[in-house]
Amino acid sequence: MSHSGSVRTVHILKSGELIFSLEDFKKVQERFSWVDKSVILSEIFRLRALTDPGRYSFVAIYEETQAIKPLLNLEPEFYLSQLQLAYSNL
Numbered sequence: 001m002s003h004s005g006s007v008r009t010v011h012i013l014k015s016g017e018l019i020f021s022l023e024d025f026k027k028v029q030e031r032f033s034w035v036d037k038s039v040i041l042s043e044i045f046r047l048r049a050l051t052d053p054g055r056y057s058f059v060a061i062y063e064e065t066q067a068i069k070p071l072l073n074l075e076p077e078f079y080l081s082q083l084q085l086a087y088s089n090l
Helices: 024-031 038-051 076-088
Strands: 006-012 057-060 067-074
Touching: 006 024, 038 057, 038 067, 057 076
Parallel strands: 006 057
Antiparallel strands: 057 067
16 A cells, blocks of 8 residues: 655745644635635645655745745655744744
8 A cells, every 4th residue: 555645735924934734824814815725725636646655745835925836755854944944044
């Protein structure tokens, strides 16, 4: 049996804050009213098929540029350190 990796969404605010949880997203969801949820779902399913076991892929949704970007096959240590580094450099 094949196990795919994990795919998550991350909303990135203009301030650089990273929003992972539904609870936190609900506080800022009006800032992302431009997002087409069907596009996000399609991207999640597409990335799920491409993500290796033990890796993580993300659908990154940027408030400032209103862009949606896939981040494929990141190792857990890599994505956490890179997201923390990006946030601390703001």
